[in-house]
Amino acid sequence: MPACDAEGTGKPLLRQGYAVQGGDFLAGGTVSTRIKDLLKEIGLSPALIRRAAICCYEAEMNVVMYARQGTMTVEIHPRELVIRVEDEGPGIPDVELAMQEGYSTATDFMRSRGFGAGMGLPNIRRNADLLEIESVVGRGTSLRAVIRLV
Amino acid sequence: MRSPTLRILPERCDGKMHCLRICPTQAIRIRGGKAVILEDRCVECGRCLQVCPHQAVVPQTEVFADLERLAYRVAVPAPSLFAQFPREYSPEEILQALSRIGFHEAVDTTQACEWVSWALREFLREYRGPKPLISSFCPVVVRLIQIRYPSLIDQLIPLKGPEEVAVEALRSKQGADSKRPRDFSAIYLTPCPARVPRPDEGGGENPVLAGAVSIRDLYNPLLTFLNHQPDAYRWPMPAMGRGLQWARRGGTGTALQGELWINASGINEVILVLEDIESGKLRDTDYVELWSCRGGCISGPLVVENFYLAYHKLMLLEQRKMQAPPLNMEQLRKWYQQGRFTVEHRPRAVAPPGTETDLAEAIARRRAREQAQSLFPMINCGLCGAPDCQTLADDVARGQAAVEYCVFHDRGHLQELKDIYRLPGRPEER
């Protein structure tokens, strides 16, 4: 995967953080919607918004489904958009495996709600220019997705 | 810029905010005691027209009597027309009555509805792109997507509406012996202020539809004729088919088999569904049918009959033993392959003015919006002329309003309002 020039490490033009509650399927997706509205307000192109929205939604739903709680932060840099999701939860024992299409540990309940196709992480990888996942079993997971703007 | 489909007549407007907050896209402002529509935000849903007690919001439909200037007039009725009249009048009678009140001919649009339903099924079957596909048959939905959900534009189904298909079919089967001239004028009988042909929107010299008359304007002439000449119809009636269902929500998908599809109607419901689609929530759904009006076109802003009664009548009509001729599959397939159902131009995104292309400027505007917002009480009183405090803040950030529009920040403005609305003041102030 091609690395980003600056990889969004400097001071962002805009940073916005949100809390995500694990297990809350009612509120699940609202943070992504708010981020999407923010990106629309600052006039990112429809194609970029679409990709960012998919990344946010998948990452948010993973916190809702698997973790206790988490935070989602979006940073806008001159040349890239960075989405960070950090959660307290069970962690992912084998990240490589979790990234495979179709791999899922979703429960029947989650499946009945239309989740758990095992396509979340693969979808993020497809839509982001860079995806990094670090996870400690028993502690939690942190995900960082970067989308190039130019 | 394109021409507006709805105008507010200042001489009729009382400035009392009937429409201000009902507008789903915050497109109305009150300026100097009169409502104005911001064209670039208006999606032409007609909600303001529906709630105005003074008929100050007027559509750009033609006056029925003015059509006389056109030499040969072909009526193109929206299917919703047929549910407007008392039950004893069948769609066939209404169709024939049209050719007695000033139209030389009337086409059976419901047949074209069936064709388009079939084309829709073909399109869904072949489609491999991102899902769900979104219906493009309600122009308000299309415009809403152009303005507020541009990321969904590619999911709009690129098929023509039945009225267009019906007229083109009529043009193509024009025989040499026909008494209908080649350059006949097709007039759409519309429940919808948004579905009115516009000179500046393609078609050029030869638009498919020459004009549109509202169902409202036609109601009395038609009813008078139907009431007084009940025996006037003796020639064989053209039996109308399932396409009538297009008048209501759920009507477009009747040819689908096994696809996962939903329908939603009412502009606010539509907005919720589009939000969900944009967030990626409905991507397992194949097709989403959307209508701005609460029950589909049968509840359009320019109809006459009570919505629930009209719906009931439509249901009765749908249950009639259908004797419509079966679809000519071979011909449909040929037309489909020739691209006759496909639109020439896909809609494009429309950015509201004051939207910067520069990221840093856009973020600065967002900051300015938040800052302005922090100055306002967020009680949405509307006295500034914007529907709510957030919209005023946005206007301020775009340079289209001033903080002082808010009466909390400028007593002078309050005095102006007293003059405009002629408030006498309390006795001790007089």
Ligand SMILES: Nc1ncnc2c1ncn2[C@@H]1O[C@H](COP(=O)(O)OP(=O)(O)O)[C@@H](O)[C@H]1O
């Ligand atoms: N934040 C997380 N915390 C713990 N486990 C996770 C997290 N995100 C993903 N996983 C694990 O990775 C698997 C694959 O995730 P994903 O690709 O999103 O598919 P799905 O959510 O449909 O199962 C999940 O089933 C789960 O076991």
Ligand code: SF4
């Ligand atoms: S037609 Fe609809 S969008 Fe346009 S101003 Fe009226 S209510 Fe608003």
Ligand code: SF4
């Ligand atoms: S539902 Fe029908 S009448 Fe209403 S806005 Fe859409 S096309 Fe027009």
Ligand SMILES: [Mg+2]
């Ligand atoms: Mg997932």
